[in-house]
Amino acid sequence: MSTSQSPPARMDGRAWGALLVLCGAIFLEGIDVAMLNVALPAIRADLGLSTGMLSGVVSAYVLGYGGFMLLGGRAADLLGRRRMFLFWLSVFLVFSGLGGFATEGWMLLVARFVTGVSAAFMTPAGLSLITTGFAAGPQRDRALLIYAGTAAGGFSLGLVAGGLLAAAGWRWVFFAPVALALVILLAAIPLIKDTGVPDRPGKGAAGFDAAGAVTITGAMLLLVYGVVRLEDPGHGPGVTLAVFAAGLALLAAFIATERRAPAPLVRLGILRRAALVRANTGAVLLAGAFFGFQFLATLYLQELRGWSTVETGLALLFLGIDAVLAPTLTPRLVQRFGYVRVIFTGFLLAVAGYALFLPVGPDTVYAAMLPTLFLIGLSFALAYGPITIAATDGVEEREQGLAGGLLNTAFQFGAAFGISAATAVQVAALGADRTAAAGFDSIRMALLVPAVAAVLGAAVIGSGLRARRTTPAAVTETPAAAETTGATR
Numbered sequence: 408m409s410t411s412q413s414p415p416a417r418m419d420g421r422a423w424g425a426l427l428v429l430c431g432a433i434f435l436e437g438i439d440v441a442m443l444n445v446a447l448p449a450i451r452a453d454l455g456l457s458t459g460m461l462s463g464v465v466s467a468y469v470l471g472y473g474g475f476m477l478l479g480g481r482a483a484d485l486l487g488r489r490r491m492f493l494f495w496l497s498v499f500l501v502f503s504g505l506g507g508f509a510t511e512g513w514m515l516l517v518a519r520f521v522t523g524v525s526a527a528f529m530t531p532a533g534l535s536l537i538t539t540g541f542a543a544g545p546q547r548d549r550a551l552l553i554y555a556g557t558a559a560g561g562f563s564l565g566l567v568a569g570g571l572l573a574a575a576g577w578r579w580v581f582f583a584p585v586a587l588a589l590v591i592l593l594a595a596i597p598l599i600k601d602t603g604v605p606d607r608p609g610k611g612a613a614g615f616d617a618a619g620a621v622t623i624t625g626a627m628l629l630l631v632y633g634v635v636r637l638e639d640p641g642h643g644p645g646v647t648l649a650v651f652a653a654g655l656a657l658l659a660a661f662i663a664t665e666r667r668a669p670a671p672l673v674r675l676g677i678l679r680r681a682a683l684v685r686a687n688t689g690a691v692l693l694a695g696a697f698f699g700f701q702f703l704a705t706l707y708l709q710e711l712r713g714w715s716t717v718e719t720g721l722a723l724l725f726l727g728i729d730a731v732l733a734p735t736l737t738p739r740l741v742q743r744f745g746y747v748r749v750i751f752t753g754f755l756l757a758v759a760g761y762a763l764f765l766p767v768g769p770d771t772v773y774a775a776m777l778p779t780l781f782l783i784g785l786s787f788a789l790a791y792g793p794i795t796i797a798a799t800d801g802v803e804e805r806e807q808g809l810a811g812g813l814l815n816t817a818f819q820f821g822a823a824f825g826i827s828a829a830t831a832v833q834v835a836a837l838g839a840d841r842t843a844a845a846g847f848d849s850i851r852m853a854l855l856v857p858a859v860a861a862v863l864g865a866a867v868i869g870s871g872l873r874a875r876r877t878t879p880a881a882v883t884e885t886p887a888a889a890e891t892t893g894a895t896r
Contacts, residue, residue: 434558435499460512467523479495484806490601499588506581532811551799630658692864700783703857728784751871754790757786
């Protein structure tokens, strides 16, 4: 746990190099997703894709990412973090490039699905390399905050880069990540070292929980697919409910399997940590609110206001302020006030930001949008990185990959749910009315989704503050350590 009162230990050149490589990988993941989102209209126009196929290109990545994340996190613990990181970074590189050569919709679907799967293995491996490779305390907290800020910055910059690249040709949206991934891979080979011996609890069949891997992957695939289906009410509620029911049934089977397995894929006892559960719930709500808002803001600016992709990307770039504040301001605040208070403040700022955007209309000037963009960027800077600390703090080294997998699953599931819920509300509010006034009304109604998610997030994290007040902490602990102690006893 981050309980040290000593000053932050200095990182040597190799440590900084490894951190830059790992940050580069999460930046790659963020920029890859964002660039594709703004290039979708150009892809549709060139390949003649239907709306369903175009949505499937996005959903395929989400399915691969969300469906395999927990398995990817545990695979890093069992098979070696460096090995998983390098191998799946290579797969990411190859299939991103193949997507750029696609001439049919199904080729893009396959490329994006495999790219999502590779990210599901690469991302928790990279996070666990940080949580096990940097000393617990201020050094690890700073590394995590830099890492989180880089991830958010990648998405924000990707909105602009995607618009520029799509203007030159949508295939560059796929080829540009290939070049970046190649640079990261070549730097990672000498700089990244394994952090600890892989956790291999047994030999042969008992050493790997195959039944657990199959059931949890199937459950996550179905649950994420069910969430994606919410975007289009025309898919049929009966089938969507059946998909959710099947996913929950597989999740129940997974839990039963893990209770009996001699070497479980996921040790269920890790979920008894109240701080970890709160952090992951907060991650779902934070991502749901942020990505739901980003989707609605893009729809509002491009389809209702007629802004170009480049103009929209530049307008939303202000959200990327967290890339600057996360590694600079947030560590000082965490050190002084503890991460629970900082996360809680971030959610309160998000509530204010989303509320300010609710009255948008056809004549709202950009200056009136800036307070919302600033507050949301600031809120993300305060909440995203500290949630990463809260979700991994105090977890045994042999389960850091699992903790990273849980957290990234929460973020990915939250993002998918936020976009789908916002889309479903907007479509339902719009109905058959296609007038401009109805369009603005439907956007305002859908904007309640991120606002409500932020309120719920503040309530969840606020319960951690109450837990801390009711549990006395040792007088020698720092504020961050005290709230960790109070939250997990």
